[in-house]
Amino acid sequence: xxxxxxxxxxxxxxxxxxxxxxxxxxxxxxxxxxxxxxxxxxxxxxxxxxxxxxxxxxxxxxxxxxxxxxxxxxxxxxxxxxxxxxxxxxxxxxxxxxxxxxxxxxxxxxxxxxxxxxxxxxxxxxxxxxxxxxxxxxxxxxxxxxxxxxxxxxxxxxxxxxxxxxxxxxxxxxxxxxxxxxxxxxxxxxxxxxxxxxxxxxxxxxxxxxxxxxxxxxxxxxxxxxxxxxxxxxxxxxxxxxxxxxxxxxxxxxxxxxxxxxxxxxxxxxxxxxxxxxxxxxxxxxxxxxxxxxxxxxxxxxxxxxxxxxxxxxxxxxxxxxxxxxxxxxxxxxxxxxxxxxxxxxxxxxxxxxxxxxxxxxxxxxxxxxxxxxxxxxxxxxxxxxxxxxxxxxxxxxxxxxxxxxxxxxxxxxxxxxxxxxxxxxxxxxxxxxxxxxxxxxxxxxxxxxxxxxxxxxxxxxxxxxxxxxxxxxxxxxxxxxxxxxxxxxxxxxxxxxxxxxxxxxxxxxxxxxxxxxxxxxxxxxxxxxxxxxxxxxxxxxxxxxxxxxxxxxxxxxxxxxxxxxxxxxxxxxxxxxxxxxxxxxxxxxxxxxxxxxxxxxxxxxxxxxxxxxxxxxxxxxxxxx
Numbered sequence: 001x002x003x004x005x006x007x008x009x010x011x012x013x014x015x016x017x018x019x020x021x022x023x024x025x026x027x028x029x030x031x032x033x034x035x036x037x038x039x040x041x042x043x044x045x046x047x048x049x050x051x052x053x054x055x056x057x058x059x060x061x062x063x064x065x066x067x068x069x070x071x072x073x074x075x076x077x078x079x080x081x082x083x084x085x086x087x088x089x090x091x092x093x094x095x096x097x098x099x100x101x102x103x104x105x106x107x108x109x110x111x112x113x114x115x116x117x118x119x120x121x122x123x124x125x126x127x128x129x130x131x132x133x134x135x136x137x138x139x140x141x142x143x144x145x146x147x148x149x150x151x152x153x154x155x156x157x158x159x160x161x162x163x164x165x166x167x168x169x170x171x172x173x174x175x176x177x178x179x180x181x182x183x184x185x186x187x188x189x190x191x192x193x194x195x196x197x198x199x200x201x202x203x204x205x206x207x208x209x210x211x212x213x214x215x216x217x218x219x220x221x222x223x224x225x226x227x228x229x230x231x232x233x234x235x236x237x238x239x240x241x242x243x244x245x246x247x248x249x250x251x252x253x254x255x256x257x258x259x260x261x262x263x264x265x266x267x268x269x270x271x272x273x274x275x276x277x278x279x280x281x282x283x284x285x286x287x288x289x290x291x292x293x294x295x296x297x298x299x300x301x302x303x304x305x306x307x308x309x310x311x312x313x314x315x316x317x318x319x320x321x322x323x324x325x326x327x328x329x330x331x332x333x334x335x336x337x338x339x340x341x342x343x344x345x346x347x348x349x350x351x352x353x354x355x356x357x358x359x360x361x362x363x364x365x366x367x368x369x370x371x372x373x374x375x376x377x378x379x380x381x382x383x384x385x386x387x388x389x390x391x392x393x394x395x396x397x398x399x400x401x402x403x404x405x406x407x408x409x410x411x412x413x414x415x416x417x418x419x420x421x422x423x424x425x426x427x428x429x430x431x432x433x434x435x436x437x438x439x440x441x442x443x444x445x446x447x448x449x450x451x452x453x454x455x456x457x458x459x460x461x462x463x464x465x466x467x468x469x470x471x472x473x474x475x476x477x478x479x480x481x482x483x484x485x486x487x488x489x490x491x492x493x494x495x496x497x498x499x500x501x502x503x504x505x506x507x508x509x510x511x512x513x514x515x516x517x518x519x520x521x522x523x524x525x526x527x528x529x530x531x532x533x534x535x536x537x538x539x540x541x542x543x544x545x546x547x548x549x550x551x552x553x554x555x556x557x558x559x560x561x562x563x564x565x566x567x568x569x570x571x572x573x574x575x576x577x578x579x580x581x582x583x584x585x586x587x588x589x590x591x592x593x594x595x596x597x598x599x600x601x602x603x604x605x606x607x608x609x610x611x612x613x614x615x616x617x618x619x620x621x622x623x624x625x626x
Contacts, residue, residue, distance in 0.1 A: 036060040037520055038103055040095045040124065041114030042071045044482050045140065045179050048513035049112055049520075050076065054085040056616025057521060062103050064090045095124035100131055110136035110520035114179075116391070118142055122150050125174075129157050137174045138519045142391055147176035175519035179512035184395040186511050186530040190504035191384055191450040191478045192405055198259075199527030199538055201607060202567070202577075203585035205259040206538060208529050212252050219257035222593055223564050223609050226254040226531050240536055240611050243560035254531055256566070256609060258592055373419070376408045376428040381447035383408055387434045387464050388455035389418030392480065392508050396454060401425050408443045410434045410464075434464040440471060450476035458482055462490060469498055476502040482509065491533060505533060514612060521619055526581045526607070537615050538566070540580055543604040548618055555596035557606075562614030567592045569605035576605065 037053050039046050042065035053059040068077040068091060080089035092099045095113065105111055111128050113121040121139045128135055137154060141147035154174040189197035189208070197208040207219065210228065224247055226240050247253065298320060306316035383406035386393055393409070394417050400407045409422050409429045422429050432439035434453070445451060451468040453461035458481050465477045477494065481487035487505040494503040511528050514537050518525035524540045543549045549557050554565050567590040569576060577585060590607060600606065610618060 036062060036104065036108055038105055038108045038111045039063045039114065040065075040112070041140075042066055042073055042076065043114060043116065044072055044507070044509035045114045045512060045516065046112075047072045047075045047079065048507075048509040049114065049516050050079055050087055051085075052513045052517040052612070052616075053520065054079075054087050056612060057517065058086075058616075058620050059521075060086040060088075062088045062090060062108075064092050064095065064099065064103055066093055067091060095120070095127070097127045097131070100124070100128055105135065106132050108132065108135060110138065110522075112138040112140075112516055112520055114140045114516070116140070116142070118146065122146075125150070125154060129154055129174075133157065133160075134173075136520060136522055138516055139174070139176045140179060140516075141176050142178050142180065144178060144181065147178070150174075151176040177512070177515055177519065178391075178395070179508055179516075180392040180395040182515050182528070183392065183506070183508040183511035184399050186528065187392070187396050187452065187454070187478060187480075187506055187508075188399045188403070190506060190530060191452050191476065192400075192403065197527075197529050199529065200581055200583035201526055201538065202580050202588055202590040203583060204588070206527070207257045207259055208531070209255060209257055210252060211255050219259040220592065221255050222258050222566050223256045224253050225256060225529070225536050225609065226534075228252045228254060239561040240531060240534055241561055241564050241609060241614070246560075256529075373423060373431070374426060374428040376430065376442065376444050380406070380408070380428075380444050382406065382449050383444065383447075384450045384452060385410060385440065385443045385445050385448045385468070387411075387451070387453045387461070388480075389416040389422065389429075390454070390456060391417060393452075393454045394418030394421055396452065397421060397425070397427065401427065408448070410439060410443050433460075435460055435467065440464065440468055445475070446471045448472065448475060450478065452478045452480075454478075454480045458486070465494070469494070469501065473498055474501045477504070479503070479505045480508060481505050482507055488533070504530075506530065511535065514615070518615075518619075523619055524580065525615075535612060537610050537612065538607065539610060539615055540569075540605055540607055541618060543600045543606060544602040546618070549600050549604075549606065550602055552600055553596060554594050554598050554600065557600055559614065561611070563608045563610035563618055565594070565600075565606050565608055567607040568594045568598065568600070569607075573603055573605075580607070 037059045039049055039053075039061060041049075041063075046063060046065065050061050050063050053061045063076050063080070065071075065073055065076060067073050068089060076087075076089050079085065080087045090103055092103075100106075105128050111125075113124050115121050118141045121141060125137050125139050128137060139147070139150065141150065151174050185199070186197055199206050206222070208225070209218070211221075224242060224244060227242060227247055228251070302313075302317045302320040305311075305320050306313050309316060309319075311319075384400060385408050386397060386400070387410045389397065389409055389411040393411075397407065397409065397418055398421065407427055409418070409427055411419060411429060411431060412433045414431055419429065428443075430439060430442045432442070434440055434455075440451075445468050448468075451465060453464045453468075455461055455464075461480050465479050468475050469477060479487070479490065481490065487507065491503055491505045494501075511530065514528050514535065515525045518537075518539060526538045526540060529536045529538065541549070548559070554568075557565055569589050570591050571577075571589045577589060580589070608615075608618070
């Protein structure tokens with residue numbers, strides 16, 4: 001395929017006389033293909049997205065990036081050079097209006113902006129909407145609140161230019177996604193033992209779990225995703241979505257369970273930093289013992305005063321308090337016992353002032369520590385060590401905190417994005433390079449249950465993971481790696497070297513790309529479930545015009561190894577909810593596990609579990625016959 005660049009040439013505007021910058025094509029001339037897909041970005045997500053669109057959906061793709069020699073430019077250039085896919089690489093410094101027009105956004109079907117700069121993506125999206133009001137826009141925006149408002153703004157612009165758009169088409173006109181937020185649930189599920197990955201569908205929960213042969217599923221089982229061979233840390237073997245009739249009854253299975261409507265657990269939100277500041281952290285054990293001893297001594301003196309004077313207990317406690325505080329009330333007319341007791345009480349009261357000063361100073365130091373960064377507690381164990389507090393690490397930290405999982409963060413850069421979030425959550429942070437000796441030890445990795453290495457550097461992630469395994473051979477490790485072949489080799493080597501420990505290698509772009517590609521195709525991927533090192537997608541698919549679904553029964557529509565029909569939408573098309581992933585839908589719409597003899601007709605909407613290849617085949621626009 002072709003690779004060319006957009007050069008800048010200066011011309012003069014006749015009306016103003018000012019120089020205008022107009023992009024000109026310096027490679028092979030040719031108009032941009034009508035209905036093609038445009039991707040702006042030079043990161044891992046842009047590369048994965050181009051691969052997904054070209055290979056799985058058979059789309060013609062134009063990737064626009066600043067340089068083919070920096071970042072992931074060489075990977076994209078290699079993809080463009082592959083004659084088996086229709087990918088064109090274009091070099092351009094920024095997605096200004098002239099560049100957008102030059103690469104054919106005016107005639108394109110969809111545009112994805114995958115830069116990690118939210119403002120640049122939003123600005124380019126606004127320009128693209130002006131150029132092509134009917135364009136499907138997919139924006140990568142980290143700030144979710146800002147992204148939601150921008151999505152509404154762009155949807156209003158699309159509705160203004162196309163008032164006849166249906167609600168479903170309007171919903172697909174603009175999609176704002178965050179790669180880190182999309183991948184975070186799968187990363188957390190890989191690290192936290194006993195917590196399956198959960199996705200929201202139709203206001204209910206679909207959970208990924210492992211079911212042993214003797215135990216039934218805890219929820220309603222809707223599909224078998226894979227079969228595991230057993231062992232200490234079983235991994236799925238063979239193809240995903242096997243034929244149910246071919247699954248042996250004695251096999252351990254990875255299944256999808258349908259659960260009820262659950263509300264997020266209520267959390268008591270206290271002041272930032274105080275949520276993790278108990279009394280035991282505020283005062284040291286020695287000061288607590290000293291305060292307890294002084295209180296016990298005062299109680300003993302009050303009891304002795306009551307016994308010697310014969311006065312009421314309240315009066316005796318009052319006199320003892322005066323003696324402790326040194327308030328003049330000498331026992332001139334009392335007996336020797338009372339006088340000796342008063343002297344002893346006054347002497348013990350002399351200990352009160354230093355103790356109060358020590359308590360105040362230690363509390364001040366504890367508060368200052370919390371306002372900065374907490375250190376890992378001395379007896380901490382069973383926690384998760386999270387290395388890297390960038391965009392991905394910050395999202396993962398947020399989800400771990402919501403699940404109330406103890407975590408210690410390690411970050412080399414004090415100004416990293418997630419540092420402020422860790423401080424507000426009261427999460428301990430170790431500042432330092434995780435590959436340096438002593439840093440992971442300070443995070444108590446030898447007593448941790450799992451290690452997650454989520455920096456943007458593969459070498460750092462691998463080195464930290466290997467160092468963590470040396471400290472704790474049975475440590476569960478989740479690695480973030482970009483290169484699939486490299487990740488596969490490392491995964492297998494770690495499995496062979498540490499057979500009793502669980503190892504997971506995950507790529508954020510690999511987990512996020514299906515959602516971006518589906519949005520560009522005008523479809524809805526509800527969730528991506530990591531099964532071993534593979535991914536199963538839960539997606540909503542229109543039956544109309546699809547030769548694999550339309551006019552077929554549910555049994556005939558199934559394709560083992562590719563997709564399985566999970567549910568059918570019962571609502572009329574004009575009244576359907578545009579977003580089945582909304583966790584707070586008031587009225588359920590889906591019929592789960594429909595009978596195999598049910599006929600699928602045009603107008604139906606089905607929810608399927610599919611492999612990446614299966615969903616690409618199911619949604620290919622050029623599909624004519626099964």
